[in-house]
Amino acid sequence: MSTPAHQIITASPPQAAHFIDGRYVCATGALFENRNPATGALVSLVPEADESQVDDAVRAARRALSGPWGRMSEQERAALLRKVADGIMRRFDDFLRAEILDTGKPKSLAAHLDIPRGAANFNVFADQIMAVATESFRMATPNGGQALNYAIRVPRGVIAVISPWNLPLLLMTWKVAPALACGNTVVVKPSEETPTTAMLLGEVMNEAGIPPGVYNVVQGFGPSSAGEFLTRHPGVNGITFTGETRTGTAIMKAAAEGVRPVSFELGGKNAALVFADCDLEAAVQGTLRSAFANCGQVCLGTERVYVQRPIFEAFVARLKRAAEGLKCGDPFDASTTLGPLISQEHRRKVLSYYERARAEGAEIVTGGGIADMSSPFASGSWIEPTIWTGLPEESVVNREEIFGPCCHIRPFDEEDEAVAAANDSPYGLAAAIWTQDVRRAHRVASRVEVGIAWVNSWFLRDLRTPFGGSKQSGIGREGGVHGLEFYTELRNVCVQL
Structure with missing residues (x-):
């Protein structure tokens, strides 16, 4: 059964849907609840x-490869992607409301990051597909003639896109845009926590003129549900995933059947290195963002902070004051600066680390518990921003990714000590380096074992640059031409002249 998106969202109770072959497909079986993390109220029922529905979506995507989409030029695809970007911005308020209700994040964050970047991703890769070059060579042939070799990029096929809940539209389109730019078709499995914006994008795709079957969405969970059905489907030619390392390991095992390639952006336990010669206020404000933005639910966020001893006490005092100034409250209020965690289940996980820190003897600088909220937010997944000191490096709190609004601060004396501590992790996603010594900045950035090293900044992104993690933080790179590598295969054409 096909139903327009506005009727789905305004149904009573509100409904979500799959989007398969250009149509919204409503529930035929089990439903699960999508609740607002800020209030605990029901947002929608999700099928x-x-x-069989996952199979329908994959088959629709395969059919679309051989239809009009497969015969389009790069220029035609790029023009359609720009229409998708325009469509997101035209419906900015719809996407913003959906993202806030699903995630609980403050409007001040979602309006300036999530929705604009969701649209920008399509424009960036429309530009990129028109600018990327391949190689060509002339060669001598054994009979004394010549041949011309040149490479062309061809789409990989049907791409399974498994996207996370922390930046739902941004990170989903970060994968869908390059996949479509390269001529692939996609089946998206959004997080069960944040199903709405992926669904809404289907309507924008139709309005932009994207052919049916090019963009599909299936709702559900991971194991023994839509995620597993999709990653194991033999009609899928590649799998891209952002999320936990443990889930990435399970997907990689599924991808081995049929030898399908994977692109992963996984977990992190990111470090900040704050040197005594830094701009102290800039370092404090940057770490405030990197530790607490989106309630700490950012894969690039900072959970380990290493501060050179001469400024250690001043840094801790200033960060404490700044963290205590964050304002929890109505996500739709522009003055709110800290939203809730995504769910009660995730809050239980983060609180277990808060308890573990206390048991391991941490000094609690600030926070450490549940934020005190009044109605209608008392039933939400609120938690206090938390800062610790005094834990050893081998502490579980310093080794495992928590994914909450918290960080541990430790003093160091020498540069080598700080670099060694930052690298002493199975993860290698990101680092922030705060120093005004340009030689040290370049030196340390080259030594930290991460995919991206920021100097005197955090979350500053040029979308043309490579993005991804080292060690257990990922496989491959996204962004710019690097983001096109996974979504295409190179074919050499050899022509005897």
Whole structure:
């Protein structure tokens, strides 16, 4: 059954849907609840895709490869992607409301980051596909003639896109845009926590003229649900995933069947290195963002802070004051600066680390518990921003990714000590380096074992540059031409002249 998006969202109770072959497909089986993390109120009932619905989506994507989409030029695809970007911005308020209700994040964050970047991703890769070059060579042939070799990029096929809940539209389109720019088709499995914006994008795709079957969405969970059905489907040619390292490991095992390639951006336990010669106020404000933005639910966020001893006490005092100035409250209020965690389940996980820190003897500089909220937010997944000191490096709190609004601060004396501590992790996603010594900045950035090293900044992104993690933080790179590598295969054409 096909239903327009506005009727789905305004149904009573509100409904979410799959989007398959250009149509909204409502529930035929099990439903699960999508609740607002800020209030605990029901946002929508969401259908859980069964194996046959996932198969329908993959088959629709395969058919679209051989239809009009497969015969389009790069210029035609790029023009359609720009229309998608325009469509997101035209419906900015719809996407913003959906993202806030699903995630609980403050409007001040979602309006300036999530929705604009969701649209920008399509424009960036429309530009990129028109600018990327391949190689060509002339060669001598054994009979004394010549041949011309040149390479062309061809789409990989049907791409499974498994996207996370912390930046739902931004990170989903970060994968969908380059996949479509390269001529692939996609089946998206959004997080069960944040199903709405992926669904809404289907309507924008139709309005932009994207052919049916090019963009599909199946709702559900991971194991024994839509995620597993999709990653194991033999009609899928590649899998891209952002999320936990443990889930990435399971997906990689599924991808081995049929030898499908994967692109992963996984977990992190990111470090900030704050040197005594830094601009102290800039370092404090930068770390405030990197530790507490989106309630700490950012894969690039800072959970380990190493501060050179001469400024250690001043840094801790200033960061404490800044963290205590964050304002929890109505996510739709522009003055709110800290939203809730995504769910009660995730809050239980983060609180278990708060308890572990206390048991391991941490000094609690600030926070450490549940934020005190009044109605209608008393039932939300609120938590206090938390700062610790005094834990050893081998502490579980310093080793495992928590994904909450918290950080541990430790003093150091020498540069080598700080670099060694930052690298002493199975993860290698990001680092922030705060110093006004340009030689040290370049030196340390080259030594930290991460995919991206920021100097005197955090979350500053040029979308043309490579993005991804080292060690257990990922496989491959996204962004710019690097983001096109996964979504295409190179074919050599050899022409005897």
